[in-house]
Amino acid sequence: MTLLDIKNLNLSMRSFEGETQILHGIDLQVERGEIWGMVGETGSGKSLTGLSVSRLIPPATGRYLAGSIAFEGRDVLKASEKEMRTLRGRKIGMIFQDPTTNLNPVFRIGTQLVDVALHAGHADPTVLGLEPGASSRDLKKAAKRVSVEMLDKVGIPKAAERIHDYPHQFSGGMKQRVLIAMAMIGKPDLLIADEPTTALDVSVQAQILKLIHDLVAERNIGVLMITHNLGVVAQICSHVAVMYRGRILESGSVMDVLKRPSHVYTQALLNSIPTAHTKRGELRGLGGVMPEVQ
Amino acid sequence: MLQINNVSKIFLGQRKGLFGHTEGFKALDDVSLRVAKGKSFGLVGESGSGKTTLTRCILRLETLTSGNILYEGADIGKLTPTEMRRLRARLQIVFQDPYASLDPRMTIHDIIAEPLVIHRDIVPMTARQRTERVLELLLQVGLREEHLFRYPHEFSGGQRQRIGIARALAAKPEFLILDEPTSALDVSVQADVLNLLHRLQEELGLTYFFISHDLGVIRYICDEVAVIYRGKLVESGPVEDIFERPTNEYTRMLLDAMPDPDPDRSPFRQAASA
């Protein structure tokens, strides 16, 4: 069964100006072991697509006009709030752009990790390596053990000690590692990463990308990576979907799309990235490639 | 044109007792560099490397702990307030965040005209002449006449950065500090802004001091480049040399970590196929 199957997703958002359609028929299939890059510029709707998968768009402002999002065959858009809570964190992990605001500054790193682990453990003790029906004392012990293991796995040195630290004692890259650990603790099948490296330095970015890459190889999960950076896509993704104004213009394997882009927009985007080899005057912006749609 | 000699800057730690401080933080450590007239000088560094502190020192928004900064031979630290004000008209800055660097309550006209108003003793103009100059600048950076009396929030990031550039150019400066001017922009917009900066440099004979963490951008715009790491310059020289033959370990690591949009250059794929 396809891990994630988005079919003809149409979303509209309400604001002061009235209702505007944001997503126009998004189609996307993510299988286990695939890293999908969703690239687009500001306002292309890539983040809203990611949030839709976890159904995190407030129902007061967002309305789905048509389409379905099937996660392991179940339609997320029709699921109850209770079902969604078991999906989020357990089956679908999420990482966001800003590692600073996504950790609570008043709790220790360990407390926050154990919390997540316990939540996952209560729903399914096997996540923590326990038999179903394990006592809450065992759960707590296992949650602590798994938290340290996970922190160690994402590359935090001396995890058993650092678990007692507060978020401000961690650097930006380390906080992002903690968030990845948090997202992975429930052993999700799908990881949604929304600009996970945008706020980080390039050297740290390379490490985080490697971490995500290794996690996919080890656990055979699917990843939906939302980014504006085609360089990141080229490095780590197996597949890519190019978004523009709420539509997917082109999608397929990274080798096909980035090597032989069929859409003018993708070509224009590739021509606008300065690399270590771009000569003066070679860069091109969009320059009227795309018709202005208002 | 701009000469930075052995500049160090230490931020004092927290107050301890009446006179003591805890150990300070060395933001800049013996930095020396020279920017030639009419050229683009790039400064590359990651967050916390001290590159922003250096610009603040050049603008005299910070005082130096030691060393000096000469602008056309004159020591910036020794200028009188009047001389400094005159210098500010010739030395302008474009900021990283186009959303935060424009006053949200001012019209585009007032924002761009502000340096002309501040420096009216150096560039005497009537109100009408100022408006004409603002219009000329708007067209020069690729905006239109009808944008004149709008407010910043009505513009996209790229347009706002063009407004920031127009403001910096208003008093006809000769030296422009560009502090990550494109890092908050979409790549396609970034390409347009970079090309605009190229064109302006050719038309107006400007000297650029370009700060960025993006090596691709530096490569595209700069003639010379210096790499700064934890307050120290680790390597500097012509752009070709640094990019083709980096001698420093840190520079090499930065170049390797740069994500290239060519999938063949991905370290993961290379590892997989090897």
Added chain:
Amino acid sequence: MTTTPATLPKRDQSARLENWSRAFYRFRQSWLSVVGLAIVAALVFIALFAPFIVPHPEHVAGGTNTAARFIRPGAEYWFGTNALGQDVFSLVLVGSQVSLFSGLAVVFIAILVGGVIGAIAGYFGGWIDEILMRITDLLLTIPSLILAMAVAAALGTGVTNMIIAIAITWWPAYARLVRGEVIGKKEEQFITAAKALGAGWPRILGRHILPNIMSPIIVKASLDMGFAVLTVASLGFVGIGVKAPTPEWGTLLSVARADMPDYWWTAVFPGCAIFLAVLAFNLLGDGLRDVMDPKARR
């Protein structure tokens, strides 16, 4: 200047207009604030035109009519008459003048003094900040009613003295508010940008920081108007402030105390006026807060 366009573009009002319509849209989201605005508008109208619209202007000037004492509210006297046979409706309407005017004056003086001191303290910091804020803290400890009584005892009663007395205890709150806002704003990048352009402190403070911190000041002023009306009425009630025969809500209430509960209308209507004014300014203030700071909304 190489090219001179034949005509310079006119200032485009559409942007400003759109901002206003956007703001009004948010304001309308809460009907209570619209009610507040309506009552405030009505109060201002009454205060401006009361002498011309009241049915018995002679009573307002101090004239009495002992033949018509304590008449119940009815067609002739809408709010009845008091112990002196004066029309309560006329008195209440004209009473709005003193209440609104003194409230406005207090808030205005408090903003002016507090704003200047807070802005200087916040912008320059260091020992200037220390000295100014310690003085501010000191004044915050004095209760306004007590100070008003002391001022009345020293300088005599009267509207001006009352206004000064209340304002002295009110400006520190604005000084604190403005200081905090200035400190927050002065770290913003457009301020650094202005500094880099060579702008001096008067320009930075006046042209860049102050226009950007007006919203919380306006909201606080609107909420404070209600309290100011209440304070003025309290002082009138205890006999400091406005001298008879000028009608004032607090004084009217105080005089009517002796006639309660038999002649309830003499007290209820001035009381209602105070209640309505305070409520209206609070509703308006809340509405403005929603408009200017949508984040504070529940």
